Amino acid sequence: MSNSxxxxxxxxxxxxxxxxxxxxxxxxxxxAEAYGRxxxxxxxxxxxxxxxxxxxxxxxxxxxxxxPKQRFxxxxxxxxxxxxxxxxVLSIFFILFGGASATAYASQSALPGDALYSLKTGLEETQVxxxxxxxxxxxxxxxxxERRLVEIASLISQRRFDDIHTATSEFEAHVQQAIQSLEIxxxxxxxxxxxxxxxxxxxxxxxxxxLQGMLAxxxxxxxxxxxxxxxxSRGEGSNEVEFEGTIQExxxxxxxxxxxxxxxxxxxxxxxxxxxxxxxxxxAVMYEDGSLTAREIEAVESQGENLNDxxxxxxxxxxxxxxxxxxxxxxxxxxxxxxxxxNSNTNRNDNEGExxxxxxxxxxxxxxxxxxxxxxxxxxxxxxxNDNLDEHGDDTNDNNHDSGGNSNDNEGHDNxxxxxxxxxxxx
Amino acid sequence: METSIKADAKSVTxxxxxxxxxxxxxxxxxxxxxxxxxxxxxxxxxxETFSRFLQTIRNGGGPNENVKAYxxxxxxxxxxxIYRRQPPPALSLEEDLHAGDQMNPVHMLTxxxxxxRVRQALVQLPSEQRRVITxxxxxxxxxxxxxxxxxKTVEATRALQxxxxxxxxxxxxxxxxxxx
Numbered sequence: 331m332s333n334s335x336x337x338x339x340x341x342x343x344x345x346x347x348x349x350x351x352x353x354x355x356x357x358x359x360x361x362a363e364a365y366g367r368x369x370x371x372x373x374x375x376x377x378x379x380x381x382x383x384x385x386x387x388x389x390x391x392x393x394x395x396x397x398p399k400q401r402f403x404x405x406x407x408x409x410x411x412x413x414x415x416x417x418x419v420l421s422i423f424f425i426l427f428g429g430a431s432a433t434a435y436a437s438q439s440a441l442p443g444d445a446l447y448s449l450k451t452g453l454e455e456t457q458v459x460x461x462x463x464x465x466x467x468x469x470x471x472x473x474x475x476e477r478r479l480v481e482i483a484s485l486i487s488q489r490r491f492d493d494i495h496t497a498t499s500e501f502e503a504h505v506q507q508a509i510q511s512l513e514i515x516x517x518x519x520x521x522x523x524x525x526x527x528x529x530x531x532x533x534x535x536x537x538x539x540x541l542q543g544m545l546a547x548x549x550x551x552x553x554x555x556x557x558x559x560x561x562x563s564r565g566e567g568s569n570e571v572e573f574e575g576t577i578q579e580x581x582x583x584x585x586x587x588x589x590x591x592x593x594x595x596x597x598x599x600x601x602x603x604x605x606x607x608x609x610x611x612x613x614a615v616m617y618e619d620g621s622l623t624a625r626e627i628e629a630v631e632s633q634g635e636n637l638n639d640x641x642x643x644x645x646x647x648x649x650x651x652x653x654x655x656x657x658x659x660x661x662x663x664x665x666x667x668x669x670x671x672x673n674s675n676t677n678r679n680d681n682e683g684e685x686x687x688x689x690x691x692x693x694x695x696x697x698x699x700x701x702x703x704x705x706x707x708x709x710x711x712x713x714x715x716n717d718n719l720d721e722h723g724d725d726t727n728d729n730n731h732d733s734g735g736n737s738n739d740n741e742g743h744d745n746x747x748x749x750x751x752x753x754x755x756x757x
Numbered sequence: 758m759e760t761s762i763k764a765d766a767k768s769v770t771x772x773x774x775x776x777x778x779x780x781x782x783x784x785x786x787x788x789x790x791x792x793x794x795x796x797x798x799x800x801x802x803x804x805e806t807f808s809r810f811l812q813t814i815r816n817g818g819g820p821n822e823n824v825k826a827y828x829x830x831x832x833x834x835x836x837x838x839i840y841r842r843q844p845p846p847a848l849s850l851e852e853d854l855h856a857g858d859q860m861n862p863v864h865m866l867t868x869x870x871x872x873x874r875v876r877q878a879l880v881q882l883p884s885e886q887r888r889v890i891t892x893x894x895x896x897x898x899x900x901x902x903x904x905x906x907x908x909k910t911v912e913a914t915r916a917l918q919x920x921x922x923x924x925x926x927x928x929x930x931x932x933x934x935x936x937x
Contacts, residue, residue: 345926348875349894352791362800367778370807374774377811439801483842543842
């Protein structure tokens, strides 16, 4: 603020030159600046909001020469934060400063466990999706991995150790994806891949160092997740695996899928209606310690929709109960747009109860053939329905039911209901 | 405005707190940027510094010294923590290449690397030495201001600065005998 340079003849000019290089600072990003200010003001308001009854203190120092309009006892402020004020102020800020983008900016400093965190990672995902170039994707993944490191550091400094695992597993996922992108590049452009490998290796090794440094600062319970992240940053210890299994249990620790514990993170893509008992296909990353973190869990639906494929769906259901509304589980839908495809749906139901429904739907746009077969062992009131929406091919519907309740709708040909009281809607 | 919020102060007004922010946030940002070399981190530092400031007030009273010195000390600690937690960040090419650096890329890169080297050297200085250099040389505070911030006499501050410059010179120009 005052006379410094000229009164400092003792500074070595070379040193002075080096230090002067640091003096230039880029202008502040106006949005970041406005956000920081809004955040601070929100925090100030929060501070005041906590003590609704102003208590005047006659002995207080008149500080800062300002008008003491609002007086309050700071010492008595409770730790429980009144979030309403904060939210209100921030909302106004967002409206003023460009809505979505400001929110997006605000989310940039969000940490795992914060309300805006999913927005932050969502934006990142979008960014990756928007970039077609694998090299750029690798770069983005590395950047995002680095952000996770910064988050981990912030979580450590705020002693929010419980949220660290979210950041570490995201870190691992990004490292993994960066490496995958690299593999893609190496197919098309080995020279570029080689170049990138050098870069990525260097970056990853610096990440690994950062994590090593963090290891000492976290409690023992959190160490394993950090260690896992270190392994990932060395490009070791993890492997993509794929398997099918049935969901047995969903707990906070993870999903039990056919005896394997699979961890799910917010990044895990869940596809289809996934509940206990669902048969699912799991894409997971396996770590050296054998633990699995799912990248994707996808329901292998019995009502699978097969596009442009020659697919045979075969459902086997046993219904012992009576009045089992089992029709959904035995619906098979096939859709083919190609020529000469064969759709074959076979429902073999042993229905010992009544009122069961079997349904097959086939749709061939090409001149394919549809074959539907339903078997009901029970005599009464089971409905088998086969729909073939095929205009061309030879379709076969077989309903082997002893009594009524079978119907076939064919726009193709050749329906056969061997049970009694059945209807064929054959065109 | 050489203000202080004394520890026995029970209250301040909202207006006071806001005007403190207006007054010190730009300077703190520059201070943080110079040492961190990253705009985002510098903003974080400013934000964190003021949050801690409010926290101190909330927990009963305020800093027992002048507010400016207090804020720069908190920022200093925050930056020290960052460096302690993470070894030198990988040199990022995107950062720091702000308008004005319109030289050729090689020069730009060299310059950025050189700046990073200076930052690293500063970080290696003992805490007080670093504070005296940053406040005195980078922020151009007067000896008196620095002395007040460090809680030392002006003479002691001068001596400290002398030692700090010597140490920095060794770190930057004689890296082979880096024994600090």
